[in-house]
Amino acid sequence: MKKLSDKQQRMVRYVDRFLSEKGFPPSIRDIQRGCSISSTSVVDYNLNVLESRGIISRHADISRGIRLLNKSSESRDVLTVPVIGMIAAGEPIPVPTPDTWDVAAVSDTIGVPSELIGGKRNIYALRVKGASMVDALINDGDIVLMQHVNAVENGQMAAVWLKSEKEVTLKKVYVEPDKIRLQPANSQMQPFYTESDNIEIQGRVIAVVRQVN
Numbered sequence: 684m685k686k687l688s689d690k691q692q693r694m695v696r697y698v699d700r701f702l703s704e705k706g707f708p709p710s711i712r713d714i715q716r717g718c719s720i721s722s723t724s725v726v727d728y729n730l731n732v733l734e735s736r737g738i739i740s741r742h743a744d745i746s747r748g749i750r751l752l753n754k755s756s757e758s759r760d761v762l763t764v765p766v767i768g769m770i771a772a773g774e775p776i777p778v779p780t781p782d783t784w785d786v787a788a789v790s791d792t793i794g795v796p797s798e799l800i801g802g803k804r805n806i807y808a809l810r811v812k813g814a815s816m817v818d819a820l821i822n823d824g825d826i827v828l829m830q831h832v833n834a835v836e837n838g839q840m841a842a843v844w845l846k847s848e849k850e851v852t853l854k855k856v857y858v859e860p861d862k863i864r865l866q867p868a869n870s871q872m873q874p875f876y877t878e879s880d881n882i883e884i885q886g887r888v889i890a891v892v893r894q895v896n
Contacts, residue, residue, distance in 0.1 A: 829886035
């Protein structure tokens with residue numbers, strides 16, 4: 684078998700290191716930046732070579748669907764999670780409710796290791812827009828993995844539907860004597876107060892997939 688090029692060896696080492704450090708696979712753009720490769724098309728070409736040689740496997744329709752075919756990565760089962768929309772961690776914006784998805788029709792998905800989900804059911808993902816949760820290490824462009832639940836404990840981070848405003852927002856939820864406090868994780872922003880009958884919990888955050896700049 685032809686020896687791997689230096690670029691391909693760098694890519695394999697990067698994928699292995701990324702998986703070990705973050706617990707999920709890198710994207711093509713992560714590999715491009717991390718290995719100082721000229722373009723994503725060059726990364727894609729070399730990933731195809733690595734796949735043809737049985738060094739990696741790829742899920743073509745799944746973002747971050749790369750898997751190393753060796754003992755250290757065989758236990759990392761990759762599950763497909765639908766990315767059903769965008770949620771504002773600042774100005775609330777509407778997103779679909781989980782009971783209206785047709786997962787087969789969702790065009791955007793993300794591959795995540797099974798251990799990140801921990802056997803939980805009813806999991807979906809949202810892209811974050813805004814900076815109100817930066818102190819919780821959730822930045823603009825990150826993806827939050829959500830479990831569809833209709834109640835959370837005090838201080839848990841949730842997607843909250845505001846009925847009157849017909850909007851949804853990502854905040855920490857606190858039940859106070861006469862109000863619900865939706866608390867941003869950003870010291871520069873003020874909490875939002877509303878009545879308990881004005882909110883509906885659409886899901887709680889179980890994990891964050893951070894985008895590498």
